[in-house]
Amino acid sequence: MTTGARMKSPPLPGAIRDPLLRMHRLGARRLAALFLDQAFQRPLTMTLADHLHVFSRHPVRYVSAAAFLVKRPELTSGYTTTTRWPCFLQSIYLAARLLRLEGEDKVDHLHSHFAHDPALIALLVSKFTSIPFSFTAHARDMLQIPPSALAERVKHARAVVTICQANVDYMKRVSPRERPAKFRVVHTGSTQTCFARRRRATMVQSIR
DSSP states (O other), X not given: OEEEEEEOOOOOSSOOOOHHHHHHHHXXXXXXXXXXXXXXXXXXXXXXXXXHHHHHHOHHHHHHHHHHHHTOGXXXXXXXXXXXXXXXXXXXXXXXXXXXXXXXXXXXXXXXXXXXXXXXXXXXHHHHHOOOEEEEEOSHHHHTSOHHHHHHHHHHOSEEEESSHHHHHHHHHHSTTSOGGGEEEOOSSOOTHHHHHHHHHHHHHHHO
């Protein structure tokens, strides 16, 4: 499992309230891929050091996030590849690294693909660090988890991207109190018109 993050960028002139538009306009710099499976492959002392670092920086956030997970067993019910506590371990692993970044290397947004475990990890990291997050929902990752678990992810996310309007309609039913502007459709595939001119020019050259 990997996670995506955006490094801190200079502010834009004027207010851009749409978080997805803002990310696009800022020309987000991506943090190098961090494989969260590494959280399970390290000595116990390193894992404890990460927990201590996160707790020392934000003790209230640490306790609050742990309590949030304890009270909601449904967060990893249904379609999942893990349980709550591996998600907790991976989120601590990532949060500790983000909290150690300084200056221009600081991350100011997280984006997670898939609404099941990856979105839960991003949610927990956000609780530990106060870094906002968004996620992309595709199909079974949102349809085969409990509606309450999906609603919790949507509630805490800054924005939610999905691949079709039917998914947006479903998430609006699951989370009726959320702002419609929070949801965005980004279709998979490519726009053929972008390649029409190049294709025609290539055909002309081949005829000549």
